[in-house]
Amino acid sequence: MAARIKAPKDFWAGLMFISVGAFFMIWALTHYQMGTAVRMGPAYFPAMLGGLMVFLGVLVLIESLAMEGAPIAMPFNIVHLISAVLIYAALGWIFSRLGIGGDYAILLGTVALVVLSVMFLPLTKPLVLISAACVIYGYLMKPLGLVLATLLLVFISAFAGHEFKWKEVAILFLVLIVFSILVFVKGLTLPFPICPAFMETCPIR
Amino acid sequence: MEILNNLILGFGVAVSPLHLLYALIGVMLGTLIGVLPGIGPVATIAMLLPITFNLSPIAALIMLAGIYYGAQYGGSTTAILVNLPGESASVVTCLDGYQMARQGRAGPALATAAIGSFFAGCVATLVIAVAAPPLAEVALKFGPAEYFSLMVLGLVAATVLAHGSLIKAIAMVVFGLLLGIIGTDVNSGVLRFTFDVPELSDGIGFVVVAMGMFGTAEIIANLEQGEHREVFTSKVGRLMPTREDFKRAWPAVMRGTALGSFLGILPGGGALLSSFGAYTVEKKLSKHPEQFGKGAIEGVAGPEAANNAGAQTSFIPMLTLGIPGNAVMALMIGALMIQGIAPGPQVMNEKPELFWGLIASMWVGNAFLVILNLPLIGMWIKLLTVPYRYLYPAILVFMSIGVFSLSNNPFDVLIMAIFGVLGYICVKLECEPAPMILGFILGPLMEENLRRAMLLSRGDPTTFITKPISAGFIIASVILLVIVALPAIRKKRDEAFVAEEVK
Numbered sequence: 078m079a080a081r082i083k084a085p086k087d088f089w090a091g092l093m094f095i096s097v098g099a100f101f102m103i104w105a106l107t108h109y110q111m112g113t114a115v116r117m118g119p120a121y122f123p124a125m126l127g128g129l130m131v132f133l134g135v136l137v138l139i140e141s142l143a144m145e146g147a148p149i150a151m152p153f154n155i156v157h158l159i160s161a162v163l164i165y166a167a168l169g170w171i172f173s174r175l176g177i178g179g180d181y182a183i184l185l186g187t188v189a190l191v192v193l194s195v196m197f198l199p200l201t202k203p204l205v206l207i208s209a210a211c212v213i214y215g216y217l218m219k220p221l222g223l224v225l226a227t228l229l230l231v232f233i234s235a236f237a238g239h240e241f242k243w244k245e246v247a248i249l250f251l252v253l254i255v256f257s258i259l260v261f262v263k264g265l266t267l268p269f270p271i272c273p274a275f276m277e278t279c280p281i282r
Numbered sequence: 283m284e285i286l287n288n289l290i291l292g293f294g295v296a297v298s299p300l301h302l303l304y305a306l307i308g309v310m311l312g313t314l315i316g317v318l319p320g321i322g323p324v325a326t327i328a329m330l331l332p333i334t335f336n337l338s339p340i341a342a343l344i345m346l347a348g349i350y351y352g353a354q355y356g357g358s359t360t361a362i363l364v365n366l367p368g369e370s371a372s373v374v375t376c377l378d379g380y381q382m383a384r385q386g387r388a389g390p391a392l393a394t395a396a397i398g399s400f401f402a403g404c405v406a407t408l409v410i411a412v413a414a415p416p417l418a419e420v421a422l423k424f425g426p427a428e429y430f431s432l433m434v435l436g437l438v439a440a441t442v443l444a445h446g447s448l449i450k451a452i453a454m455v456v457f458g459l460l461l462g463i464i465g466t467d468v469n470s471g472v473l474r475f476t477f478d479v480p481e482l483s484d485g486i487g488f489v490v491v492a493m494g495m496f497g498t499a500e501i502i503a504n505l506e507q508g509e510h511r512e513v514f515t516s517k518v519g520r521l522m523p524t525r526e527d528f529k530r531a532w533p534a535v536m537r538g539t540a541l542g543s544f545l546g547i548l549p550g551g552g553a554l555l556s557s558f559g560a561y562t563v564e565k566k567l568s569k570h571p572e573q574f575g576k577g578a579i580e581g582v583a584g585p586e587a588a589n590n591a592g593a594q595t596s597f598i599p600m601l602t603l604g605i606p607g608n609a610v611m612a613l614m615i616g617a618l619m620i621q622g623i624a625p626g627p628q629v630m631n632e633k634p635e636l637f638w639g640l641i642a643s644m645w646v647g648n649a650f651l652v653i654l655n656l657p658l659i660g661m662w663i664k665l666l667t668v669p670y671r672y673l674y675p676a677i678l679v680f681m682s683i684g685v686f687s688l689s690n691n692p693f694d695v696l697i698m699a700i701f702g703v704l705g706y707i708c709v710k711l712e713c714e715p716a717p718m719i720l721g722f723i724l725g726p727l728m729e730e731n732l733r734r735a736m737l738l739s740r741g742d743p744t745t746f747i748t749k750p751i752s753a754g755f756i757i758a759s760v761i762l763l764v765i766v767a768l769p770a771i772r773k774k775r776d777e778a779f780v781a782e783e784v785k
Contacts, residue, residue, distance in 0.1 A: 087447065090711040094453045101460050101475070109472055115741035119467040119474055122729040126460050133453040140449070151710045152506075158707075183696065203505035204706055207498055207678070208699040214682045215695025230682060231675045237505055238671045249672055253679050265333055267687045 084146025087137050089155070094134030102127025152200030165190055184216045206237035222270040223262065224281070227254050285411055292411075292638030296646050301344055301639070304337070305647045308345035312352020313654055316372075317360050317662045318673060323353040325497040325677075327613045328489040329684035331620070339621040340636050344643040346617055350610050351403065351593045351644065354553055355651045358395040358586050359662050362388060371553035371589040374561040378574060378581030385577050390523040394531050394579055395586040396655045402539040402587035403648035406594035409543045410601075410641050414630065418602040421627040426734035427745050429605075431755035433724050433731070436599075436607060438759040439548055440717045442555075442766050451717050454708070458718035461486065462725020469733060481693040488616060490685055490694050491722055492609055494701025495708075495715040497681050501674045502706050523579070531583035534564050538584035542591030547598050548607070556592030557585035594644055601637060602627055605727075609716070612723040 082088045105123040112118025165186050172182035187209050194205040210233035217226045231250040235241055258281065261267045272279035295301060315326045327346050334342035357372035362379035375395065382391040424432075441451035464475045465485030476482040523531065541563060542556035564584040565574045574581050597614075599607045604626035606612035618625050623633065630637045655662070685694045705715050739745035747753045 086711050087450070090450055090453075090713050093707075093711070093713075094450075094457070097457060097460070104475065109467075109474060110470070113741060114736055114743070117469075117733045117736065119470050119472040122732065123460060123463050123474065126456050126463075130453055130456045130460065133449055133456065136449050137447065137453065140447070149710055151707075180692065203502045204703065207502050207505070208702050210678065211498060211682050211695050211699045211702070212692075215686055215692035218686060218692065227679060230679055234675045234678050235671070238674070239505075240671055245672075246675075249675060253676055257679065257683065261683055261687075265336065267332065267683075268690065269683075269687075 082141060084141040084144055085149050086146055087141035087144075089149065091134045091136075091138030091141055094137060095131050096134075098127045098130025098132075098134055100127070102131065152204070153194075153198050157198060161190060161194070164193065180216050184213065187212045203237045206233055210234040210237075219270065220274050222272045222274070222276075222279075223257060224254055224271060225273060227257060285415075288415075288634065288638045289411055289642060291634060292640075292642030295340060295635050295639030296344070296642035301341060301643060302646065304341045304345040305348050305643050306650055308348020309352035309355075309647045309650045309654060311345075312349040312354075313356035313359075313651065313662065314665070315349070316353035316356020316358075317665050318668070322496060322500075323350050324492050324609045324613065325681065326353070327610060327617075328493050328497075329680050331489060331613065331617060332684060332687045334617050335620060339618065339623055339633075340639050342617050342621065343614065343636065343640050344647075346614055347597070347640060347644060348647045348650075351590060351647065352651060354590050354593050355396065355399055355655055356662065358399070358582075359392060359655070359659070360666065362391045362395065362582070363663065364666060371557050371593070372586075373554075374557050374585045375582055377561070378576070378578050381575065381577035382579065382582065387577070390527050390579070391582050392659060393656060394523055394527065394583050396652055398531065398535040398538065398583045398587040399590040400648050400652045401535055402542060402591040403594060403651075404645060405539045406543050406546070406591040407641060407645045407648070409591075409595055410598055410644075411638075413547070413595075414598055414602050414637075414641075417598065418627040418630045421603045424603070424627075424751070425749070426731040426738065427749050427752045428755070429603075430728060430731040430735055431746055431752040431759075432603065432605060433728050435548075435755045435759045435762075436605065437717070437721060437724065438762050439555075440608075440720045442762060447712070448763075448766055450713050454713050454715070454718040455721040458721025458723075459725040459728065461491070461718075462722045463729065465726075468726070468730060479693075481691060485726070486697060487688055487694060488612060488723060489688060490698050491701050492613070492719060493681050493685055494698040495705035495719060496609075497677070498698065498702030499705030499709060499715070501677065502702065503709060504670065504674070527579050531579050534560075534580040534584035535587040537563060537567070538587030539591045542588030543595045545588075546592035546595030546607075553589040553593040553596070557589040560584040560588030590648075597640075597644075600625060601629065601640075604629075606720075606723050609719045609723070612719075 102124050105120040105127060109120035109123075110118035111120045111124065114121075168186040168189055169182050172185055173179075177185065191205050191209045194201045210230045213233065214226045214230040217229065228250055231253060232246060235246040235249070258271060262269055262271060271281050296305070311326065311330075312323065315323065327349055330346070330349070334346065337345070354371055358375045358379065360366055361372040361375035362383050365376050365380040379391045379395065382388065437455050441448060441455060462485070464482060466472070466483050467474050473483055538556075538560040541560050542553075545556045545559055546553070548555075561581060561584060564578075564580045565571050568574065568578065568580055570578070596607045596611060599605050600611040600614055604615065604624070606615050615625050623629065623636070681698070682695055685698050686692065688694055708715055708718070735745055736743070745752070746756055
């Protein structure tokens, strides 16, 4: 049993396929009705596909033990990924216990995750900051309005890059916010709040 | 003469000032995103979908179509001048186009690409006009079994296009199909895989998935790599190709157009497959194969003509069958559905002005593109020098606004971010996102047709191989899979993709 992982990319891809396929199959079989081939129930198609995916995953996995492949160039591993998901879930649970609403729980969880990843895995900066910038933008749009949400998105994402110059990013932000307001809010009449919800009158109209 | 009458009707619609304006906006935007590396037509069209709410269906479709084939033009500019494919279908143009630019012949390379594309666009427009009506006629006779088998063929074709392992590509298709199932089951009303999240009961939006997998994931990957570009902005030189160039490029353009028009019709095909195919053909047929990769003009002319022809004829399955052959076509279907039009064979009869107007507008758009690309080339070259650190925050802002505005719900943005992470992991594990997206689009359609077909056949799965049309699709899929799995072809395919990696 001294099988060695020769192709790590295929190995982890195979594991991913097996776990996703198995999850969909088992969940479908235990939660929904199977039905018959003539009258298929809601479980039929996903269970079939899940089974197929597990089979394909096993093939990929076997191949990864037999043929050489390139190493993975990723700044984090499976343990980090699982811990991140668990931390996120745990924080969500704690915040809901403290009576913090769903949206804010997601926001706080995201910020905590960003801080942790940048501290312990600095190479994940682009991945974490870009993803988090989008989430923060989405969840702060309603309470803080378009201007502040865009400010955060531009600065956080610019921070994920190689160079960060305050002046450049500030100009970029100004251009983008003027364009967004003119095109999306004025031109296309998308119903975005421009100013924060706590401000009674908005100077930009 | 019916075609002529139809085309006259179409041009009547397409040359109205408003539609001309939308065609112009579409091809301008298309060229822009084609020129800028790091953003493709899928993400752009997804961003602009909310805008089309306020337009008429024909204006929306004209603009979105312009973006798609405009991106093919713009992509070749970047490929030739910077050796970076601005758009995935222009990958092969890098091989010889960039070499021509290094030899000081950037002008003729750009002109060949533009003229070749224009010729291909004209022919492909005619192909659609001639081929679409009879196909729609046939499609009206399709039952659920035929639809199911056709989608199987489409998915198989998508896996053939993917890099590396065939098994992984098929697994990604299945992954996509499974994700497509999330939401309310149409037949029983049961909520599947929604985990009590109310936002998931309508399923995950296609736009959201596409933006995550192709948008944020790509930005993250680009940021990890860092910036290195070499731009030939100093001088493009004279634009017009010499008589000798012309003589060598012309047959390549003809062959590329024919190949692209044909491959574009296949579901799962489109621009990418066409350009790879055309390059291989040109190299095979050439009297001087050793010049390929060193600045052979045929290596620019053939693939450029092919990818433009393929981009246009890939509208055929969408317009006649209502089946998206690639991610862009899925977005087009989304745009039509927003307007309350169910795509399918009936569109041609019920809305002839929409159908023929779109076709005519493609020709108009192609004419715009030649004007935009040749005399205005200097402007696009200027754009190439914009550093990526200004571009990606802007792209993120537009993507987030687009996704948020779909339903004014931050949850969609969260899902986009999650798919961005998933897309990043998939790329790192060498699992292609493109087949997954196609599976995601076709998932619900496939399940519904499978159920209906099985109901009609009283649970007998042989219905898929006893009906002649359906059997034809299944046999074609099997042949395609076997061909790709054969060792000799595998090697060739790997070579083609190795060529792509050298970018």
